[in-house]
Amino acid sequence: xxxxxxxxxxxxxxxxxxxxxxxxxxxxxxxxxxxxxxxxxxxxxxxxxxxxxxxxxxxxxxxxxxxxxxxxxxxxxxxxxxxxxxxxxxxxxxxxxxxxxxxxxxxxxxxxxxxxxxxxxxxxxxxxxxxxxxxxxxxxxxxxxxxxxxxxxxxxxxxxxxxxxxxxxxxxxxxxxxxxxxxxxxxxxxxxxxxxxxxxxxxxxxxxxxxxxxx
Ligand code: GAR
Numbered sequence: 001x002x003x004x005x006x007x008x009x010x011x012x013x014x015x016x017x018x019x020x021x022x023x024x025x026x027x028x029x030x031x032x033x034x035x036x037x038x039x040x041x042x043x044x045x046x047x048x049x050x051x052x053x054x055x056x057x058x059x060x061x062x063x064x065x066x067x068x069x070x071x072x073x074x075x076x077x078x079x080x081x082x083x084x085x086x087x088x089x090x091x092x093x094x095x096x097x098x099x100x101x102x103x104x105x106x107x108x109x110x111x112x113x114x115x116x117x118x119x120x121x122x123x124x125x126x127x128x129x130x131x132x133x134x135x136x137x138x139x140x141x142x143x144x145x146x147x148x149x150x151x152x153x154x155x156x157x158x159x160x161x162x163x164x165x166x167x168x169x170x171x172x173x174x175x176x177x178x179x180x181x182x183x184x185x186x187x188x189x190x191x192x193x194x195x196x197x198x199x200x201x202x203x204x205x206x207x208x209x210x211x212x213x214x215x
Contacts, residue, residue: 005033005086005196010076010093011040012063013127015047016180017091017112017188022054024189033196037083039076041095063095073098080105087195090149091188094126099151107202109149110195112188114179116161117145121154131172131179140166142175144183146191148202157205159194160187 009018018038024030038051041063051058059079066072072095080088081104090111102109113121113130120133120142134142143163150156162183166175194200199210 002032006036006084007033007087007089007192007196008037008039008080008083008085009035009047009089009091011038011045011047011091012042012094013045013047013092015045015050015092017089017184018047019050020185021089021091021189021192022050022056023185024193030189030193030196032193032198033087037080037085039079041093047092069096069098070100073101077101077104087192089188089192092127096123096153097149102149102151107148108195110159110188110191111147111149111154111156112184112191113145113147113154114142114176114184115145116141116143116163117147117154117158121145123153125154128172128176131175134166135170135172135175142166142179144179144187146187148207157202157207159191159200159207159209162187 011018021030021035025034035056037057037059038047039059040048043060043062048058061075061079063072088105088109115121115130120130141163143161145158146160147158148156164179164182194209201208
C-alpha cells in the first residue's frame with residue numbers, strides 16, 4: 001500500500017496557497033500527501049474557512065497570546081507532535097519559528113516566499129512588502145521560491161523557483177497577485193508532491209530532485 005504523507009499547513013491570513021494545495025490534491029497533482037491539519041496563528045484568518053469547507057481539521061494557536069518566539073514555537077510543537085505530521089508547509093505563515101522547532105522538523109518544513117531568493121528576502125520581507133521592495137528596486141523579473149526552512153530566515157535550501165515578469169504600471173498588489181497566480185500556486189503544490197513522493201534529497205545546500213519511477 002502506498003504511504004500517503006500527512007501535511008500540516010501553517011497559515012496567518014487569506015490562505016490562497018492553502019487553496020492551491022487543496023486544489024492540487026483534488027485534481028491529482030498532489031497525490032503522495034494530503035493536508036490533514038490547518039494551523040493558524042490568527043483566529044480571524046480566512047484560511048480557516050477554506051479548511052472547514054474542505055473538512056480539514058483546524059487548530060488555532062493565537063500568536064497574540066504568547067509573549068515570545070520560544071513559548072510560541074513550543075505551543076506549535078505541542079499541537080503538531082500530538083498528530084502524525086510528516087511535512088509542515090508555511091503558506092503565508094507570518095512568524096519566525098525558533099531553532100528548537102526547526103531542529104525537530106529538520107528538512108521537513110517547506111516555505112513559500114514571494115520573490116526569487118536571495119533577492120527581497122530575510123527579516124522584514126513578507127507579504128506585499130516584498131513586492132513593494134521589488135518595484136522600488138526596479139527589477140524586471142521577480143517570482144517565487146519554495147524552499148526548506150532552516151535557522152536563517154528564507155535561507156534554507158531552494159527546492160523550486162519560478163520567474164514572473166514585472167510590468168509597466170504594476171502596483172505592489174497587482175504584482176503580488178501575478179506572482180501568486182503564475183508562480184506560488186504552481187510551485188508550492190509541486191514541491192509538496194516531490195517531498196511526499198520521496199523525490200527530494202539535500203546535498204550540502206543543493207536540493208536534488210530524483211526522477212519519477214512511475215512515468
Ligand atoms: C503569499 O504571497 C506568500 O508567499 C507570502 O504571504 C502571502 C500569503 O498569501 N509569504 C511570505 O511573505 C513569507 N515570507 P496566502 O495567505 O493567500 O497564501
